Amino acid sequence: MPRTARIALNRPLRRLFDYLVPEGMQVTRGQRVQIPFGRQQLTGLVVETDVEPPAGITLKTISHALEDWQALPPETFELLSWASTYYQHPLGECLFTALPPALRRGRPAREKEEDSWTAKSSGSELPANAHRQKALLQWMSQQPGPASTSAIIKAGFTRAQVTGLAGKELIEKAQQDHNQAGALLSPDLRPTLTPAQQNAASQLPAGRKGFDATLLYGITGSGKTEIYLHYLKERLTDTGQALVLVPEINLTPQTVARFRHYFGDRIVVWHSALNDGERLNTWLKVRRGQPVILIGTRSAVLLPFTGLETIIVDEEHDSSYKQGEGFRYSGRDLAVYRAHLNKCPIILGSATPSLESYHNARQDKYRLVKLEERAKKAVPPTLSLLDIRSRPLEGGLSRPALNAIRDTLDRGEQALVFVNRRGYAPVMMCFDCGHMVECPRCDTRLTYHRRDRAMRCHHCDYQAAATSHCPKCQSEAFKPVGQGTERTEDTLAEAFPAVPVVRVDRDSTQRKGSIQAILDKVNSGAPCVLVGTQMLAKGHDFPNVTLVVVVNADGGLFSVDFRAPEQLIQTLLQVSGRAGRGSKAGKVLIQTCHSDHPLLKSLCTENYLSIADQLMAEREQGQFPPFRHMAIFRAEADTMQNSLELLDAIKPSASGPGIETWGPLPALIARRADRHRAQLVLLSNQRGRLNAVLAGICQHLDQQKLPPKVKWMVDVDPLEIG
Numbered sequence: 001m002p003r004t005a006r007i008a009l010n011r012p013l014r015r016l017f018d019y020l021v022p023e024g025m026q027v028t029r030g031q032r033v034q035i036p037f038g039r040q041q042l043t044g045l046v047v048e049t050d051v052e053p054p055a056g057i058t059l060k061t062i063s064h065a066l067e068d069w070q071a072l073p074p075e076t077f078e079l080l081s082w083a084s085t086y087y088q089h090p091l092g093e094c095l096f097t098a099l100p101p102a103l104r105r106g107r108p109a110r111e112k113e114e115d116s117w118t119a120k121s122s123g124s125e126l127p128a129n130a131h132r133q134k135a136l137l138q139w140m141s142q143q144p145g146p147a148s149t150s151a152i153i154k155a156g157f158t159r160a161q162v163t164g165l166a167g168k169e170l171i172e173k174a175q176q177d178h179n180q181a182g183a184l185l186s187p188d189l190r191p192t193l194t195p196a197q198q199n200a201a202s203q204l205p206a207g208r209k210g211f212d213a214t215l216l217y218g219i220t221g222s223g224k225t226e227i228y229l230h231y232l233k234e235r236l237t238d239t240g241q242a243l244v245l246v247p248e249i250n251l252t253p254q255t256v257a258r259f260r261h262y263f264g265d266r267i268v269v270w271h272s273a274l275n276d277g278e279r280l281n282t283w284l285k286v287r288r289g290q291p292v293i294l295i296g297t298r299s300a301v302l303l304p305f306t307g308l309e310t311i312i313v314d315e316e317h318d319s320s321y322k323q324g325e326g327f328r329y330s331g332r333d334l335a336v337y338r339a340h341l342n343k344c345p346i347i348l349g350s351a352t353p354s355l356e357s358y359h360n361a362r363q364d365k366y367r368l369v370k371l372e373e374r375a376k377k378a379v380p381p382t383l384s385l386l387d388i389r390s391r392p393l394e395g396g397l398s399r400p401a402l403n404a405i406r407d408t409l410d411r412g413e414q415a416l417v418f419v420n421r422r423g424y425a426p427v428m429m430c431f432d433c434g435h436m437v438e439c440p441r442c443d444t445r446l447t448y449h450r451r452d453r454a455m456r457c458h459h460c461d462y463q464a465a466a467t468s469h470c471p472k473c474q475s476e477a478f479k480p481v482g483q484g485t486e487r488t489e490d491t492l493a494e495a496f497p498a499v500p501v502v503r504v505d506r507d508s509t510q511r512k513g514s515i516q517a518i519l520d521k522v523n524s525g526a527p528c529v530l531v532g533t534q535m536l537a538k539g540h541d542f543p544n545v546t547l548v549v550v551v552n553a554d555g556g557l558f559s560v561d562f563r564a565p566e567q568l569i570q571t572l573l574q575v576s577g578r579a580g581r582g583s584k585a586g587k588v589l590i591q592t593c594h595s596d597h598p599l600l601k602s603l604c605t606e607n608y609l610s611i612a613d614q615l616m617a618e619r620e621q622g623q624f625p626p627f628r629h630m631a632i633f634r635a636e637a638d639t640m641q642n643s644l645e646l647l648d649a650i651k652p653s654a655s656g657p658g659i660e661t662w663g664p665l666p667a668l669i670a671r672r673a674d675r676h677r678a679q680l681v682l683l684s685n686q687r688g689r690l691n692a693v694l695a696g697i698c699q700h701l702d703q704q705k706l707p708p709k710v711k712w713m714v715d716v717d718p719l720e721i722g
């Protein structure tokens with residue numbers, strides 16, 4: 001009998017393709033092959049061999065194998081195929097997500113040598129008309145480190161300009177930067193664990209064999225990173241691999257530097273800022289089984305480890321672990337499954353654990369280890385609510401808050417002001433006719449960005465020039481309403497002209513290297529005020545920040561999303577946790593119009609776990625996750641009717657014993673980028689049953705001929721509803 005293989009393609013298709021295997025070729029599951037497909041040659045991945053092809057079909061033959069080893073080793077393959085079923089995402093796309101872009105395109109799996117460059121001059125010696133070369137030098141001087149040739153070309157310059165500058169010796173070749181920063185620290189300079197840390201560390205799994213999950217609840221500033229380092233030092237063998245998942249790398253470069261102090265070159269990083277060459281090289285290192293400790297964001301969980309000995313997920317509650325589109329996996333949850341497959345321990349660490357993980361700990365599925373003291377001599381900050389109902393505000397800040405900032409600066413310390421919104425103001429309103437400027441493509445208002453005189457939609461890419469009068473009635477009583485980071489920045493700059501006011505949000509950190517410049521300024525310790533969004537809440541360790549002001553805590557208090565209270569508390573505690581991490585005590589002022597709200601009150605008096613217990617009771621009462629499993633079918637179409645019709649049609653198959661459905665209903669933002677969105681929510685306490693129902697509906701929808709403008713997707717364990 002001729003040999004056959006079943007192949008997955010990088011296509012959104014819930015089907016696989018059978019091919020003949022040429023005489024003498026060895027193929028195994030997970031291997032890359034080149035196949036004829038229509039008139040093209042495509043890269044495929046072998047899913048099964050020696051299959052029985054459907055009768056009556058003439059099979060084509062595999063052209064060749066791209067290598068004689070499996071690009072996806074067995075555990076990685078199994079992880080992805082499990083994820084494909086769990087998240088109801090086509091297997092081909094899941095598998096290809098785990099390959100670096102070069103390998104997806106069928107390129108050879110060989111290390112890519114690439115030159116990187118640093119500028120040696122500002123270009124003053126260049127002739128006046130050498131505009132592009134000057135621009136390139138300027139661009140290079142703004143980069144955080146050496147720039148690779150491909151990054152330079154990606155930024156719009158040419159290879160000729162690079163060779164030109166190199167010929168004039170205005171730039172020079174450099175060592176690649178990504179895996180260099182942070183040198184090995186001599187062991188006697190490493191901190192010894194505090195007694196509280198030692199106690200926590202002693203409860204971590206001793207053996208290396210077998211699945212074992214720990215939830216490490218360590219308050220902000222308790223030194224969880226130090227625990228991870230000691231743990232790895234003790235448990236990891238010289239030949240083993242470790243995976244450390246983090247929500248963000250670029251925002252907190254000091255975390256990687258601390259790992260390098262312990263492990264030097266064994267540390268490799270994986271994140272979205274790597275170029276294709278760096279991705280391929282790192283991927284190959286992991287695939288070859290080199291004993292790396294890989295620090296990476298979400299998708300690092302899909303790397304082809306072959307000798308994984310332990311996994312750490314830092315800030316495990318962070319929503320960035322969940323992929324928001326396409327293959328909507330949770331990096332944290334896949335990490336847990338990966339630890340199962342690898343039979344290795346996993347540590348999930350956070351000061352504000354997700355209710356999902358905490359639920360697992362309460363059910364004894366995870367061991368709970370607590371670390372409730374700050375490292376060094378720091379004490380947790382004191383939190384208080386500042387009722388702003390009848391207070392005049394300047395740029396969102398009340399007098400007492402401004403006074404507290406002044407006192408902090410006068411003492412030579414730093415203050416951090418948290419605002420939940422970037423831009424200048426969330427809406428522009430006419431005080432004559434009441435008109436509020438909306439996005440023409442979405443059911444949202446436009447945010448006013450004063451720095452670049454624009455009004456932008458934060459939900460689609462729409463933008464318009466800002467005007468000084470109402471576009472509807474031409475009145476000049478046309479004003480910004482509400483707070484954004486830019487507006488608070490202006491108020492602070494005016495109130496404290498003698499100190500730098502540093503804004504940290506997606507707009508101010510877009511340029512490469514800007515985050516580093518900001519961190520350098522703050523780490524110098526000189527008095528300054530930081531103002532920013534969420535970005536400031538994440539893992540930073542600024543020892544001289546002693547005051548945190550939350551401009552408005554009320555956003556999440558009355559949301560329809562059942563996760564909103566959990567997320568609000570997590571954000572407030574994380575941002576509060578930036579205060580008083582050094583030797584000086586920290587203080588947190590939370591401005592609110594609801595100072596008698598029980599949730600905010602408990603924030604000031606109770607620890608996170610006891611608040612989590614209360615939130616958990618509410619979840620249990622409403623039978624929300626983690627007490628039931630949730631999935632959402634979303635539909636998008638040119639009209640709301642089309643979206644609702646699609647969901648109405650699947651509702652009967654979604655409703656059955658053991659499954660509750662809500663909807664279909666229009667989404668909270670019903671129109672987004674001119675697409676009308678609706679959703680159908682499914683809830684069940686039987687994961688298997690829910691999964692089977694989802695699979696049936698997906699299969700059915702795949703076979704439907706839908707109108708061209710109608711799209712659907714399924715989100716399992718969604719983080720956002722609405």
Ligand SMILES: Nc1ncnc2c1ncn2[C@@H]1O[C@H](COP(=O)(O)OP(=O)(O)OP(=O)(O)O)[C@@H](O)[C@H]1O
Nearest residue numbers: 191192193194220221222223224225226375539577
């Ligand atoms: N045993 C120790 N001795 C001295 N300093 C320590 C020790 N452990 C941690 N630190 C210091 O304490 C500070 C806080 O540690 P770390 O950043 O690891 O906290 P964390 O638990 O990750 O906090 P968060 O959750 O708020 O990000 C750091 O500056 C770290 O260097």
Ligand SMILES: [Zn+2]
Nearest residue numbers: 439442457460
């Ligand atoms: Zn829009």
